Amino acid sequence: xxKGWTGRxxxxxxxxxxxxxxFSVHVDFVLxxxxxxxxxxxxxxxxxxxxxxxxKVLVTVDHFAPPSTVExxxxxxxxxxYAADEKLPHCSVYQGICHQLLVxxxxxxxxxLVLGADSHTTTAGALGCLATGMGSTDILYALMTGxxxxxxxxxxxxxxxxxxxxxxxxxxxxxxxxxxxxxxGFLYQALEFYDINxxxxxxxxxxxxxxxxxGGAKNGxxxxxxxxxxxxxxxxxxSNRWENFTDEEPDYAKRLELDLSSLKPKVAxxxxxxxxxxxxxxxxxxxxxxxxxxxxxxxxxxxxxTARILKKRKIAPGMRLLVTPASQRIYKEAxxxxxxxxxxxxxxxxxxxxxxxxxxxxxxxxxxxxxCLSTSNRNxxxxxxDPSSQVYLASPLTAAASALTGRITDPREVM
Amino acid sequence: MGLQEIISGRVWKLGDHVNTDVxxxxxxxxxxxxxxxxxxxxxxxxxxxxLKRQSLEDGLIIxxxxxxxxxxxxxxxxxxxxxxxxxGVVAASFARIFMRSLVNLGIPTLECREIxxxxxxxxxxxxxxxxxxxxxxxxxxxxxxxxxLHVKKILExxxxxxxxxxxxxxx
Numbered sequence: 001x002x003k004g005w006t007g008r009x010x011x012x013x014x015x016x017x018x019x020x021x022x023f024s025v026h027v028d029f030v031l032x033x034x035x036x037x038x039x040x041x042x043x044x045x046x047x048x049x050x051x052x053x054x055x056k057v058l059v060t061v062d063h064f065a066p067p068s069t070v071e072x073x074x075x076x077x078x079x080x081x082y083a084a085d086e087k088l089p090h091c092s093v094y095q096g097i098c099h100q101l102l103v104x105x106x107x108x109x110x111x112x113l114v115l116g117a118d119s120h121t122t123t124a125g126a127l128g129c130l131a132t133g134m135g136s137t138d139i140l141y142a143l144m145t146g147x148x149x150x151x152x153x154x155x156x157x158x159x160x161x162x163x164x165x166x167x168x169x170x171x172x173x174x175x176x177x178x179x180x181x182x183x184x185g186f187l188y189q190a191l192e193f194y195d196i197n198x199x200x201x202x203x204x205x206x207x208x209x210x211x212x213x214x215g216g217a218k219n220g221x222x223x224x225x226x227x228x229x230x231x232x233x234x235x236x237x238x239s240n241r242w243e244n245f246t247d248e249e250p251d252y253a254k255r256l257e258l259d260l261s262s263l264k265p266k267v268a269x270x271x272x273x274x275x276x277x278x279x280x281x282x283x284x285x286x287x288x289x290x291x292x293x294x295x296x297x298x299x300x301x302x303x304x305x306t307a308r309i310l311k312k313r314k315i316a317p318g319m320r321l322l323v324t325p326a327s328q329r330i331y332k333e334a335x336x337x338x339x340x341x342x343x344x345x346x347x348x349x350x351x352x353x354x355x356x357x358x359x360x361x362x363x364x365x366x367x368x369x370x371x372c373l374s375t376s377n378r379n380x381x382x383x384x385x386d387p388s389s390q391v392y393l394a395s396p397l398t399a400a401a402s403a404l405t406g407r408i409t410d411p412r413e414v415m
Numbered sequence: 416m417g418l419q420e421i422i423s424g425r426v427w428k429l430g431d432h433v434n435t436d437v438x439x440x441x442x443x444x445x446x447x448x449x450x451x452x453x454x455x456x457x458x459x460x461x462x463x464x465x466l467k468r469q470s471l472e473d474g475l476i477i478x479x480x481x482x483x484x485x486x487x488x489x490x491x492x493x494x495x496x497x498x499x500x501x502x503g504v505v506a507a508s509f510a511r512i513f514m515r516s517l518v519n520l521g522i523p524t525l526e527c528r529e530i531x532x533x534x535x536x537x538x539x540x541x542x543x544x545x546x547x548x549x550x551x552x553x554x555x556x557x558x559x560x561x562x563x564l565h566v567k568k569i570l571e572x573x574x575x576x577x578x579x580x581x582x583x584x585x586x
Contacts, residue, residue: 020564035444039490042446043576075446119488119512135490135516137575144579149565183432184482188511216482218511272432359487360441380436380486387440387461 002253004155005245006190006219009130012244013113015147022149027056027142028129029107031116033098033355034061038075040117040136041082044143051086052146058105059083059091060098065354068362096327096353099123099295103206104329106236110224111243115142119213120295120377125221126205128228128245130190132219153218155190157252162261163199167412169305170204171297171375171395174211175266176258179276187216192252194223199260202231203301210296211377214273265411267373268393271381279398279410289372290315290403291384292396293324293351294358297375300330302396307339309400309414310346316406321348322364328353348403360384366391373402418523418570420545422503424474426538427459427466428531431480435513437461438484439492448498455495465536471500476540478530479506484513493520503542505530505549505559518566521574525549525559533557 003010010025017024037059043049051057059079067073083091092101099120108114110128115121117139124131134148142148160173178185191212193205200208205222212220222228224245232238267282269275292298292306303325315321323343325331331353334340340350351357357364358376366372366385371392374384379391392408401411440461443454459466466475477483477496483506484492493516496504504517507528517524525542533551534540541550548556562570572578 019568020566022563022565036489038446039494047576047579071445071447117488119486133488133512135488135493135512135519137490137519138515141519141575141579145582151563183485184508184510187482187508214485216485216510378434378436378486380434382440382461383436 002154002251003152004157004190004192004250004252005221005223006130006155006192007152008250009111009113009244010150010152021151023152024147025113025150027115027146027148028112029114030057030139030142031098031102031114031118031121032057032059032139033063033118034076034079035063036117036136036139038078040140041078044140047144049144051143054086054088057088057090057143058102058107059088060101061093062097063355063359063361065094094352096329097295097298097355099210100299100326100330103127104327109232109242110228111245115139115148120210122213122217122219123206123210123295125209125219126202128221128224130219130221133213153188153190154253155192155250156186156254156256157192157194159194159196159255159257160200160260161196161257162259163197164260165263167265167397167415168260168263169395169397170200170207172263172266173258173260174208175268175273175276175393176263178211178215178274179266181215183214183272183274184216185274186212189217191217191220192223193220195225195227198225198227201301202227203299206299207296211273214377265395265398267398267408268379270379270390270392273377273379273393279408282392282408283410285392285408286371286406287319287373287402287408288370289320289322289364289366290399291322291357291364291372291374291376292399293322293326294376295326296377297396298324298326298330300333302375303330303334303339304337306396306400307342309397309404309411310348311342313346313404315347315403319403319406321403322351322357323348324351324357325353357384373399373408375399417573418544420543422523422542423539424476424502425466425470426534426536426540427464427475427477428534428536429462429477429479429483432482432485433462433479434486435484435489435492436486439489439495441489444489444491451491451495452498454491455499467537470537473539474500474502476542477501477504478534479504480531481507483509485510488512490516493517493522497522507531518569519575521570523570527557527559529557
C-alpha cells in the first residue's frame with residue numbers, strides 16, 4: 001500500500017464496509033458554500049433528511065456575497081433561511097471565502113477527514129487534514145449519513161528543500177509543479193508535502209494545497225510541523241490535538257524533490273494553470289486589470305507583500321487594480337496594519353471578501369478581449385468573463401509589480 | 416432506473432482537459448433546470464461541435480480525452496448534461512469530482528483510450544455492459560475497463576440517492 005498519510009487517515013476513519021476499491025469512512029467536517037449547498041437543499045428536505053451532526057458543518061454565503069441578481073438573492077435566502085430554521089450553529093454570511101473561514105475557525109486539526117461542496121476544499125490540507133471537494137449529491141449523502149465512500153489514492157511525497165527567496169511565494173511553488181507535470185499530472189493522487197527547512201509560511205501553504213486540484217490531485221497535505229503547531233496555537237490555543245500522524249513513516253508510490261531556492265516567479269498563460277512559465281517569458285504583456293484576491297491569493301501575507309510593492313508608488317495610468325481580502329478578519333487586520341491604506345493610495349480598489357471576481361460571478365468581470373493578471377487559481381477560458389478574455393495567473397508580488405507598470409513585470413525589478 | 420444492458424446514442428466528441436467552466440459557464444448556475452440546460456448549449460457553442468440538432472433526439476454519448484471535467488465541483492454541469500440527454504460518458508481519463516458526480520446522477524462513466532481515434536461527432540454507438548464492450552458505427556467492438564463494484568452498485572440503483580435509500584432499507 002503506497003498510500004501515504006492520506007491512506008492512513010482513510011484507514012483510521014473506515015467503518016469496515018468495502019465495495020470494490022471504495023471504503024466507507026466517517027467524516028469529521030463538511031464545508032457548505034451557498035450555491036452548491038442550495039443545489040442539494042430541496043432533495044435534503046424531500047428525503048426528510050437531517051444533518052447528521054450540526055456542529056460539524058460550516059455554511060457560508062460567499063459566492064453570492066452580497067448577491068448581484070434577484071435569482072442569486074433567492075438562492076442565498078434559501079441557504080440563510082435553512083440555516084436559521086435548522087439552528088445550524090456555524091453559518092457565516094458575507095464574512096469571507098469558505099476556504100479561508102474553514103481554516104480560521106476552531107474546527108480543524110491535523111489528521112481529520114474533511115469534505116466540502118467546492119473543489120478548492122483541498123486548501124485545508126495545509127493543516128494536515130485529508131480535505132477534498134465533492135459535488136452536491138456526494139455532499140448530500142455525507143450530510144445525511146456522516147459518511148462517504150473513498151478510494152484511497154496513490155500518494156506522492158514531495159520534499160520542498162531550501163529556502164524561499166523574497167521574490168517567491170506559495171503560488172510560484174504550485175505553478176512550478178503544475179507546469180512540470182501538467183493539468184492532469186497528479187490525477188487521482190494525494191500530494192504530501194514535507195517542508196524540510198520549515199521555510200513556507202502557512203498562508204503560502206494554503207495557496208499550494210488550494211491548487212493541487214488543478215493538477216487533478218484528490219488532496220494535498222503538509223506534514224504537520226512547527227509552523228502548523230504555531231498556526232494552531234495562535235488560532236485557538238490548541239496545538240497538541242494531532243491524530244493519525246505517528247513516527248512511522250508511510251510508503252509512497254513516488255517521491256519528488258523541489259529546491260525552493262532555485263525557483264523563479266512564475267506566470268500561467270491563458271487558458272490553463274499548467275501553462276506555467278518563468279516570468280521572463282511572459283514579461284511585457286499589457287494588462288487591462290490586475291486582481292489580487294481569492295481563496296488562494298487574498299490572505300494577509302498576500303496583502304502585506306502587495307502593500308510592500310505598492311508603498312509610495314502609483315499603479316499605471318488606466319490600470320484597474322482590484323483587491324479582495326479572503327475574509328473580514330483578514331480585511332480588518334490589513335486595515336490595522338496599514339496595508340489597505342497603502343493599496344488605496346497607490347490607486348487600488350478594495351472589494352469585500354467574496355468569490356466574485358475569481359469565479360466571474362460579479363465585480364471585476366472581463367469584457368471582450370480584455371486581459372487580466374490574477375492571483376486566483378483558475379484561468380480557464382471565460383472563467384472571469386467574456387470567452388474572448390484572457391487570464392494570466394501569478395503571485396501577489398508579481399501581480400502588484402505588474403499593476404505598477406501595466407504590463408506583466410518581474411517583481412525582482414521593483415523590489 | 417437502474418443500469419441498462421445496452422445504452423445507445425450519438426457521439427459528442429470532446430478533447431483533453433475539458434473543464435467544467437467551459438462545459439457549463441458559471442453565469443448559467445441556477446436552480447432552474449431549463450436555465451442549467453441552456454448553459455450546456457452555451458458550452459457546446461464554445462467547445463464547437465459538428466453534431467446536428469436532430470442528433471440530440473437520439474440521446475448523446477460523450478467521448479472525451481484525458482482529465483475530462485476538471486475544475487469546479489458545481490454539479491450543475493452534470494445536471495445540465497443529464498437534462499440535455501447525455502446517457503453515458505467514455506473518456507481516456509476523468510477528473511475525480513466530475514466522475515463521481517456523473518455516477519451519482521446515474522450516468523455511466525467508462526474509461527477507454529482507444530475509442531478517441533475511432534469515432535466522429537454524430538456516430539451512433541452502443542455501450543454494452545453485458546459484454547463489456549462499445550459497439551461503434553460499422554460494427555467494430557472495443558472493450559472498456561470493467562466498472563468498479565461500488566460504482567456499479569450506484570449505477571444499478573440509478574444514482575447515489577436511490578443507493579442511499581436502498582442502504583437505509585438494509586438491502
